[in-house]
Amino acid sequence: MLSPESIGAAIHARRVRLPETHATPAGKRLAHRAPHAPMIFADTADYDDIKSLYEAGIITGVTTNPTLLKKAGARSWDQAKEMLTAILKLMHPMPVSLELTMLNREEMVRQAEELAALGENSVIKVPIGGYRAIDPAADPYTGLRVIHDLWERDIRVNCTLIFNSTQAFWAAMVGATYVSPFLGRLADYEYKHDHPERPAGNALYWIEDHRNAQGDQHVSNSEYVASAGARKDTGVRLIHEICAIFSNYDIQSLVLASSLRNPVQLTECLLAGADILTVPAEVLKTVPDHPLTDAGMISFNDDAQAFIK
Ligand code: E4P
Numbered sequence: 001m002l003s004p005e006s007i008g009a010a011i012h013a014r015r016v017r018l019p020e021t022h023a024t025p026a027g028k029r030l031a032h033r034a035p036h037a038p039m040i041f042a043d044t045a046d047y048d049d050i051k052s053l054y055e056a057g058i059i060t061g062v063t064t065n066p067t068l069l070k071k072a073g074a075r076s077w078d079q080a081k082e083m084l085t086a087i088l089k090l091m092h093p094m095p096v097s098l099e100l101t102m103l104n105r106e107e108m109v110r111q112a113e114e115l116a117a118l119g120e121n122s123v124i125k126v127p128i129g130g131y132r133a134i135d136p137a138a139d140p141y142t143g144l145r146v147i148h149d150l151w152e153r154d155i156r157v158n159c160t161l162i163f164n165s166t167q168a169f170w171a172a173m174v175g176a177t178y179v180s181p182f183l184g185r186l187a188d189y190e191y192k193h194d195h196p197e198r199p200a201g202n203a204l205y206w207i208e209d210h211r212n213a214q215g216d217q218h219v220s221n222s223e224y225v226a227s228a229g230a231r232k233d234t235g236v237r238l239i240h241e242i243c244a245i246f247s248n249y250d251i252q253s254l255v256l257a258s259s260l261r262n263p264v265q266l267t268e269c270l271l272a273g274a275d276i277l278t279v280p281a282e283v284l285k286t287v288p289d290h291p292l293t294d295a296g297m298i299s300f301n302d303d304a305q306a307f308i309k
Contacts, residue, residue: 007240010247011273018252018275021060038270041095041278043258045072047086049281054091062087063097063158063180063258063278065125077101081118088119097158097178099125100146103134108146109153116155123156123178128167144174151175158256165241172246172253178276181242183235183269184259190234235259236268243273263287 020035041061042053045068053059064084074080088096098115102108112124126146131138139145147157151174158178159171163186168179239257246255257274260266263286269277 007244007247008273011243014243014247014250015273015275017250018254038274039276040284041256041276042281042284043068043260043278044281045069045074045083045087046281047072047083047090050087051090053281053284058284059094061095061097061276061278062091063125063256065099065160066101081115084115084122085118088121092119092121095121095123095156097123097125097160099160100127103131103138103142105139105142105145105149108142109149112146112150112155113153123158124150125158125160125180126150126176127161128159128171130161144170147171147176148174160258163238165238165245168242168253168255169245169251172251176253178254178256179242180256180258180278181235181238182259183238183257183265184261185235186238186259187235187261187265236265236272239269239272239274247273 015036018036021039022032022035022037024031024035039060040058041063042050042059043063044050045062045064050059050062064087066080069080069083072083074083084096084098096119098118100108100111100115102111108126112126115124116122126143128143129140131142132140143159147159150157156177157175158180159168159176160180160182162168162171162179162181168181171179239255242255245251246253254275255273256276256278257269257272258278260269260277260279260283263283266277266279266283266287
């Protein structure tokens with residue numbers, strides 16, 4: 001078993017045993033310097049956003065869900081499938097997660113086969129549970145049974161709507177290729193219930209005793225550094241737990257950190273050892289910028305004018 005001080009080393013050992021995520025293509029002299037770095041997926045169904053992130057070399061996969069499809073303009077299941085087919089084609093051979101909408105085992109397996117046939121890079125998203133929240137008479141193990149059925153059919157599964165490490169563990173046990181803990185929703189929930197008196201947002205942005213002269217929570221470095229590594233975000237803590245459990249038993253299912261809200265959570269997931277981060281396009285767009293990068297660019301650009309005739 002892992003002791004707290006060996007967790008980081010164990011997570012690293014598991015990562016480097018997994019297949020390279022950024023392999024250097026044959027014949028290339030300059031090797032990729034981050035062969036075991038996590039993959040970054042786009043959490044969106046918007047084709048144009050996906051295309052520009054893909055063409056910029058920023059993403060190596062996509063995750064969608066019914067809400068994202070609706071937001072991207074799908075008004076019927078046929079339209080949703082058309083949009084998914086286009087995304088699968090654009091991203092091929094990189095993985096694209098498509099979520100089931102059916103709720104009983106036989107129909108879910110049938111729908112999974114239908115979605116898997118849309119493209120060989122499809123990954124089927126199966127909710128871990130919640131079936132009784134929709135129909136109290138439903139089998140609570142519906143999701144786990146379907147994941148196992150799909151594993152038997154060699155169909156890759158992304159087990160979704162995970163909010164604790166036990167759910168992640170069982171999803172891996174029945175054959176999920178990916179497990180998706182929703183860290184942002186968990187942080188939002190905890191924050192709302194633990195601190196109803198505070199402004200909306202997740203706990204990560206409320207660092208005690210780190211207020212600036214204006215009395216707000218801005219810090220020049222990440223909140224993680226500002227709080228001396230104190231974990232304020234329950235969502236990120238979940239990623240730590242799952243990575244530690246998977247390392248304990250050398251579980252090969254990939255930890256797909258989901259429901260990210262901001263670039264700080266992105267950093268924290270990297271510190272926690274997530275295998276993949278799926279990030280909304282709006283958050284990915286903020287990644288290259290920082291107020292000091294802007295200031296530096298402006299001054300370099302001003303000085304460069306001296307060289308421009
Ligand atoms: C994961 O794959 C989901 O699509 C997603 O991350 C949900 O995030 P949300 O909480 O922003 O809806």
